[in-house]
Amino acid sequence: MRNALIALLAFAAGVLAMVVIGHYRPPVMNAPVSTISAPAHATSSEPAEASSATDNDDGGEDDNAASNWPSDGLTPEQVMYAQPQLLHHAVSQLTPRVPGKPNLYVVAFAGDGGEDVFRNEVEYSSKLFGRFGPSAHTLILENNPASLSTRPLANWSNLESALESISSVMKPDEDILLLYLTTHGGHDSTLLVDMDPVPLDQIGPPDLADIFKKHPFKWKVVVVNSCYSGGFVPEIRGPGTLVLTAARKDRSSFGCGSDSDITYFGKAWLTDALNKTPDFIEAFNQASGEIAQWEQQGKLTPSEPQIDIGDGIVDQLAKWRRGAVDGAVVPFVAAPSVQKAGASP
Secondary structure, eight states, X not given: XXXXXXXXXXXXXXXXXXXXXXXXXXXXXXXXXXXXXOOOOXXXXXXXXXXXXXTTTTSOOOTTGGGGSXXXXXXXXXXXXXXXXXXXXXXXXXXXXXXXXXXXXXXXXXXXTTXXXXXXXXXXXXXXGGGGOTTXXXXXXXXXGGGTTTSOOOSHHHHHHHHHHHHHHSOTTTOEEEEEEESOXXXXXXXXXXXXXXXXXXXXXXXXXXXXXXXXXXXXXXXXXXXXXXXXXXXXXXXXXXXXXXXXXXXXXXXXXXXXXSOHHIIIIIIIITTTOSOHHHHHHHHHHHHHHHHHHTTOOOOOOEEEEOTTHHXXXXXXXXXXXXXXXXXXXXXXOOOBXXXXX
């Protein structure tokens, strides 16, 4: 899939240059990322009650995707030039590894830049996992108009680079990777990776499996929060691996959409369960029950979240928890949004 898009990338880059030439500004690679901020306004923290992550069942883009680009900010070309700097900055902000115990390294990936709900979850995760103490470290990859100058894009290349960078600071026999992916999913389980008009590769179950073959981790937790995400289980499962998905491979999950601040799975597993326990499996069981209640109340087809537990990962997670802190509850607050092109102020 990725090879087929390489030729398109060259063509799209030429078209993109023609589109942005009229308002081009020099790239800002050398500017500190903290000096550029987006306008923001507060949003509600209530989840949507019946919005499915399959409003676009084929995993495609919304008709209004072009309007997702901020009305005042970096151009698409500047954003692409800035990626190495942004990723380097994100890696440099990882807290130091705590010696003498297993550490947890979280990579949170918000794939769809058209809805704030996915950004909300990864931004919240950076605060939530901090409650477990200094042995938990978080890196955010995010597609959203509000963070184009402050966060690395959630794309295939940045994901591989982030995993490579993290593996270089981990102690591979002890430390655990947690990859949290949140976006729309297609019927074939392919994840929507979109920050229009920047051309980005989509990521399906075989693609993620190939990424892990190139960047292996002895201990890992892979959480896929999207429709039809159960299709990732047979591709990712294995020794030392815990796989959690928001739905069966043939079922929708719920709670996304422009009117939602957090998905059903995000609210149930992240905000409700992990604020009560650092045990990811126990949190999954609590979340599955809570989601089933919401779906029954809404008369929705059950999403049936999936779990696969590989050999050894339960004991390794238990070792991490023994050295972790069970800190204060972290309330969910939606991340600030941004004025989009074509939108009224």
